[in-house]
Amino acid sequence: MTFYDRNEELDALETAFSSPGHDFYVVYGRRRVGKTNLLKEFCSDRPHIYFLAAQEAERRQREKFVETVATYFDDRVPRIDGWDEALEYLGDKLATEQLVVIIDEFPYLVGENDSLPSYLQSFVDEQLQETDSMLVLCGSSVSTMESDVLGHESPLYGRRTGQIDLQPFSFKQAQEVIAYDIETAIQSYAVTGGTPLYLTLFDYSKPLAENIQTEILSPTAVLYNEPEFLLRTELRNPARYLSILEAIATGHTTPNEIAGATGIDAGPLSKYLQTLRNLRLIDREVPVTASPKQSKRSRYHVADEFLRFWFRFVEPNRSSIEEAPDIVYDGTIEPNLPDHVATTFEAVCQEVVWDAIRGGDLGPYAAVGRWWYGEDEIDIVGLAPNDDRILLAECKWTSEPVGQALAAQLREKSERVRWGSDTREVEFALFSKSGFVDGLAADLPNRWSLFGLDDMNAQFACK
Structure with missing residues (x-):
């Protein structure tokens, strides 16, 4: 499968691996989001050991892990009786070569032995820190990764040198x-x-x-x-x-x-x-x-x-x-x-707003989201508390161009949004799949921004 995007995540991993000293990275996110593909792309031109855990008995998990390490080093598979010995064996090998070691679906291992994070703590403190290698723990069970690896109560807390919470692609x-x-x-x-x-x-x-x-x-x-x-x-x-x-x-x-x-x-x-x-x-x-x-x-x-x-x-x-x-x-x-x-369109319009904020075309605004109270709803509201400024926007996925009626409705609803002072600055925006009636842009004050599909596409194309 073709590998798309994830440039920021790849750059973070590459920068970490190329810098002096060891690295302990945590990569997590829900299933199907592309964690394994990201790590395989990162390792494609680097020496690495990749171990994919499975839902099976602890002893078999451990045996497969040791076999994977021994195979990489063309070594005879040693007899190992516990995870402490398995990780010690890995540490001895990392002392001889800089590697990326990936343990994928780490929660499956924790599910069979909840003491594993403690063994990994000892491994990181006593062996990994003495190398230039990188250990990556990866998992789809977000709750397990956040509690047993990243959480305050985890033995591994404070050991990581970086983490990637991998998200689905934005539009x-x-x-x-x-x-x-x-x-x-x-x-x-x-x-x-x-x-x-x-x-x-x-x-x-x-x-x-x-x-x-x-x-x-x-x-x-x-x-x-x-x-x-x-x-x-x-x-x-x-x-x-x-x-x-x-x-x-x-x-x-x-x-x-x-x-x-x-x-x-x-x-x-x-x-x-x-x-x-x-x-x-x-x-x-x-x-x-x-x-x-x-x-x-x-x-x-x-x-x-x-x-x-x-x-x-x-x-x-x-x-x-x-x-x-x-x-x-x-x-x-x-x-x-x-x-x-139409619901998706609102989310895409919110992406455009954030893009415009980052590009200086709107805002800046510290928070952007939906607003409702009683029967009133506004698709997008941006808040700039330090500047006492508010943005209000509506998004229409309709077959007819938007005209003055929607602008008037938005002005009316804006009066019922209780936020900021009586003298707050108000900025408006309209998004429309089918564009706008002729002359609308000229009829509205400068504080109004209009986005048709071509405008949205142009905004996304801005670097």
Whole structure:
């Protein structure tokens, strides 16, 4: 598979390895995000040992690890009785050669022996520090990596020299893969999200509709059962989690709404929601003007565009897809896809705002997010508390150009956003898939910014 982007992460790893002294890096992120491909790309032209852990008995895990080390050094496999001896054996070998040592899916090892972080602490302190080699621990269980490797209670706390929390591609990054015009690219991104594996499964020489039917709606396709597979690898009993994700994906976003849609009581529901947040499958959001810790106006959304698409369109229609996928696409997906894409469009517009802030075209603003109160909602609000300045923006994925009516609505709603002083400075922006009515830009004051799709594309193209 072609390797895309990740230049910043590669630069960080390369800088660390080329600098004097040892390195202990931690690379983590949810499944399918590209951690293994990143590390293999980094090691492709460097001497390295790569060990992929598996869900098997501790003794067999340890034997395979020692065999991997011995094979690299063309050594006879020694008899090893514990992880302390296995790591000591590795340390003796690293004293003779500078290497990158990668232990992938490290949580599987911890699952069989929770003392392993202590053994690694001794290895780092007593042997790795005396070398110029690099140890990389990699894992998909974010909670395990953050608690057993990075957490304050971990024996390894404070030993790492760097870490990479690998994220899915943003839309701007994904454009390198998505070979469509920007309108279709946003639609496609609303289906695949930024997970590299999902992005590369589509054939962009074919229409988006054909890709959806071939790569998602076919029972033999990789993506047809992908979310269910992911949940079963992380959770013993995924049924309730599946129902929660479907509820959120179909518009039930508050705790009360989710409870009503799933029949799960508030007490257990809060634990399920926290687990899904730990797995990075959902995000909790509060109005950007509110305190995340104190606000009770929380909403949840599915954190991945593909999962949101799957739980909205695939999971509820599995039986029909098995019998007549074309009818499901034509009758259910195609007519409702614009509404689904509209949510993604808001996220893409927020990317544009941050890009414009970094480029000095807007702001600066310290926080950017959504705002709502009662019946009022604003798609994007930016806050600059030090300058007493606020940005308010609306995003429209519609077939008609935007005109004065939307600008007037945004002005009216801005008066109800309680933030800053009475003399705050207000900046406005409008985003539109179908552009703007003639003369709108000239009719609006200078504090208004208008972004059509071409403007958004140009913003992303700025370095």
